[in-house]
Amino acid sequence: MKKAVIIIAIVVAVAAICTVLILKVWPGVLVGSGNLETEQYAFGNFTRVEISSAFVFEIGYSDSYGINVTVDDNVMDYVQVTQEGQTLKIRLRTVPFLRRVTLRASVAMPELSGVTVSGASVGTVSGFSSTEGLNITVSGASIIVEGDITAGDIGFDVSGASIVQLEGSADDMVAVVSGASTFNLDDFTVNNAVVNVSGASTGIINLDGRLDANVSGASTLLYIGDPVMGTINVSGASTLREK
Incomplete structure (x- = not known):
């Protein structure tokens, strides 16, 4: 003993x-203090959000704008929240190394036209219902899950071992999935889809219109519904089939 x-x-x-x-x-090297501090920001009239630097985030619908960031108090000076045109940006200034830090961001807004998530950030996008277009870009081992969205035409660009899992619906969809990423839209219905899946990635889509697909590099694309097959290319030990 x-x-x-x-x-x-x-x-x-x-x-x-x-x-x-x-x-x-x-x-x-920056070690989180464990003492959390929340800062509110008074930006408005933005329709797009960019989040990076490993933030855990929530982007949700509201009649008004609201931005809250919660981090360790010794990290707050490194937080950068800015607005450029209609784009709200949340990130950290360059820090060589972080240990045991809390990085949380909450954004409320009435209209969403674009989301860009990078740098191992993880979060949700929910509550938005519109007939306008929406573009979602996820990269650098980032994740968007448990979202609920209704949109007009929608575009996805998912790369770098990232994950997207959403519920909802849209009219037509264009999706590019690459770099060992996962794209799970089995509960997200669309009419027509143009999908490119590559680099050992996996995709699931749900549609009843026309499907144009390019699946390559040991990737898998599964579909739900009864689509009309348009231009289809499957190569490099890849798979396209009904789920």
């Missing part, structure tokens, strides 16, 4: 020393 206690004490001491050394050798 005494030996175990000594070993644990040594491990703790070594870990503490290593942490100190890391902070001295790489002064850019």
Whole structure:
């Protein structure tokens, strides 16, 4: 028992020393304080949102605009929330290395025309219903899940081992899925779809109109419904079939 206690004490001491050394050798390392701070921002009249830097986010419908960011208090100075035209941007200034930090963002808005998510960010997009077009771009191991959207024409660009899983509906869809990404729209119905799946990616779509598809690089595209097959190209040990 005494030996175990000594070993644990040594491990703790070594870990503490290593942490100190890391902070001295790489002064850019930022360790979250654990004391959370929330900042509200008064931007408005934006229809697009860009989020990066590994934020956990919620983008939801509201009659009014609202932006809240919650992070460790020693991280707040690194947060950048800006508006460029109709685009709201949430990210961090360049930080070499982060450890044990909390990064949360909540955005409420009445109209959504575009979402861009990158840098291992994870979140939801829900509550929007419109006949206007919507473009969603997800990259860099980012994730959008548990969203509920109704839109006119919709476009997706999913890359870099990212994941998209949404419910809802749209008129026509154009989707590009690449780089070992996952695209799950089995509960998202569309009329016509043009889909390009590549690089060991997987897609599931739900439609009853025309399907044009290019599936390559050991990828899989599954479809739900009874689509009319348009231009179809399947190559490189890939699969296109009904789910």
